[in-house]
Amino acid sequence: MLRSLAPAPGRAPDPLPLGRALRARWPGPPWSRPLELHLPAHGRGRGLAPDLAALLRQPPGSWDLPELPAIGGLLEPVGAVADAQRACAELLGAERCWFGVNGASGLLQAALLALAPPGSRVLLPRNLHRSLLHGCVLGQLRPVLFNLPFDPASGLWRPPDAPWLERVLAAALAQGPLAAVVLVSPTYQGFSADLVALTPLVHAAGLPLLVDQAHGGGEALAAGADLVVLSCQKAGGGLAQSAALLAQGPRHEPAAIARSLLWLQTSSPSALLLASAEAALRHAGSPAGRVRRRRAEAVAARLKRRCAGLGLPLLRNHDPLRLVLHTAALGINGLQADRWLLERGVIAELPEPGALTFCLGEVPPPGVARRLPRALAALVRQQGGDPLAPFSPPPLPLVAEPELALDRAWRAPALAVSLAEAAGHLAAEPLCPYPPGIPLLVPGERIDAARAAWLAAEALRWPGQIADTVKVVAS
Numbered sequence: 046m047l048r049s050l051a052p053a054p055g056r057a058p059d060p061l062p063l064g065r066a067l068r069a070r071w072p073g074p075p076w077s078r079p080l081e082l083h084l085p086a087h088g089r090g091r092g093l094a095p096d097l098a099a100l101l102r103q104p105p106g107s108w109d110l111p112e113l114p115a116i117g118g119l120l121e122p123v124g125a126v127a128d129a130q131r132a133c134a135e136l137l138g139a140e141r142c143w144f145g146v147n148g149a150s151g152l153l154q155a156a157l158l159a160l161a162p163p164g165s166r167v168l169l170p171r172n173l174h175r176s177l178l179h180g181c182v183l184g185q186l187r188p189v190l191f192n193l194p195f196d197p198a199s200g201l202w203r204p205p206d207a208p209w210l211e212r213v214l215a216a217a218l219a220q221g222p223l224a225a226v227v228l229v230s231p232t233y234q235g236f237s238a239d240l241v242a243l244t245p246l247v248h249a250a251g252l253p254l255l256v257d258q259a260h261g262g263g264e265a266l267a268a269g270a271d272l273v274v275l276s277c278q279k280a281g282g283g284l285a286q287s288a289a290l291l292a293q294g295p296r297h298e299p300a301a302i303a304r305s306l307l308w309l310q311t312s313s314p315s316a317l318l319l320a321s322a323e324a325a326l327r328h329a330g331s332p333a334g335r336v337r338r339r340r341a342e343a344v345a346a347r348l349k350r351r352c353a354g355l356g357l358p359l360l361r362n363h364d365p366l367r368l369v370l371h372t373a374a375l376g377i378n379g380l381q382a383d384r385w386l387l388e389r390g391v392i393a394e395l396p397e398p399g400a401l402t403f404c405l406g407e408v409p410p411p412g413v414a415r416r417l418p419r420a421l422a423a424l425v426r427q428q429g430g431d432p433l434a435p436f437s438p439p440p441l442p443l444v445a446e447p448e449l450a451l452d453r454a455w456r457a458p459a460l461a462v463s464l465a466e467a468a469g470h471l472a473a474e475p476l477c478p479y480p481p482g483i484p485l486l487v488p489g490e491r492i493d494a495a496r497a498a499w500l501a502a503e504a505l506r507w508p509g510q511i512a513d514t515v516k517v518v519a520s
């Protein structure tokens with residue numbers, strides 16, 4: 046999430062603006078604090094994994110250690126980091142685990158580069174996180190993008206089912222061999238794919254499956270996925286940037302993963318972030334972690350019952366701690382709803398044109414089951430209206446490859462044209478509202494008239510997030 050509070054007009058420049066912003070204390074009484082329903086899921090420290098919280102109570106900085114012999118590093122066979130990675134792999138049912146200090150982003154890239162040699166084609170869903178696209182550039186991979194089921198009522202993409210993925214695989218393989226397949230499950234909004242049904246289809250095609258579970262807890266391993274990436278701050282009690290890559294089975298080379306981690310990770314990984322990954326994964330799998338999770342789910346259930354009692358439409362998802370308000374059904378754009386709520390002290394995680402997603406976190410904020418339904422009811426009273434018209438599905442083929450190689454298009458001399466004039470041109474950069482960080486257009490894709498019209502309509506729905514111009518390759 047990237048949203049900042051504007052500095053007070055007329056205030057003298059602050060010599061330490063970030064430090065001051067992070068240290069700021071809420072000036073009012075505790076009950077008037079903003080309702081913070083965004084990531085990281087530890088919610089300002091309330092839900093930090095206990096071992097991590099204990100570490101942070103040590104003298105500040107005392108834990109910021111380099112790769113001393115006793116500690117070792119991510120790629121060392123011995124030392125505390127190696128022991129911690131082994132223990133987490135065992136706990137989660139993986140054969141191997143590598144911690145990451147550059148978020149799920151860094152580990153998705155390392156995993157992709159390990160599975161696919163330069164020049165190979167990789168099958169990626171249209172709701173891919175942009176880090177995978179960047180991984181394709183770094184690894185000189187050819188992304189083959191597959192379309193997903195689309196819900197016109199909410200404007201959201203949904204996970205594919207088995208018949209859908211079968212069609213996708215057949216269409217992609219008809220155009221040439223693939224090196225790997227990626228799926229995202231659960232999505233940012235908490236929609237999960239049936240990985241038990243999908244994984245065998247990928248394996249039957251002789252391909253390895255990488256699952257982006259940045260918003261999940263590693264369930265993809267039990268479904269047989271080969272590589273799984275977790276984010277310890279999105280679905281756990283870890284700090285931002287701490288993450289884990291889990292691996293099992295014969296369809297990957299551990300040495301290739303170690304090599305791509307060497308290429309992509311810093312040579313001075315933060316001991317604090319490594320400890321954060323260890324503590325978050327261990328806590329989630331512990332009895333105390335399960336009790337904490339059940340308590341959070343009970344709060345979420347109470348909250349959802351109150352919302353239902355007030356007639357507030359919530360989208361059904363699979364993550365009890367993600368609440369997705371179907372704003373389109375209330376006649377409100379999710380970005381508009383977000384702005385209105387922000388001004389009234391309710392901070393959501395993910396505004397989209399048809400929905401607004403709130404993350405309740407590992408330990409939901411006190412009073413959330415009372416305060417949030419009240420705020421949402423007020424939103425409906427003041428901003429609500431007739432349901433929005435159904436969203437038009439993106440006019441995309443089932444599978445498509447950029448016409449010009451991704452890295453060449455992204456580096457090519459470019460010019461900005463209005464979306465109205467974009468038809469016929471090749472995109473030179475992605476069009477990517479953030480969050481969620483899902484590109485609506487990928488460099489090297491040819492923009493046809495239907496796509497240009499769809500993008501122009503999308504730009505109106507993402508005010509301030511999508512410009513009305515797009516960079517295209519200069520011909």
Ligand SMILES: Cc1ncc(COP(=O)(O)O)c(C=O)c1O
Pocket residue numbers: 147148149150151174176229232233257259260276286288480481482
């Ligand atoms: C589905 C998905 N995968 C990966 C990421 C990247 O995670 P991080 O920001 O921790 O690198 C995100 C971030 O929002 C995401 O939503």
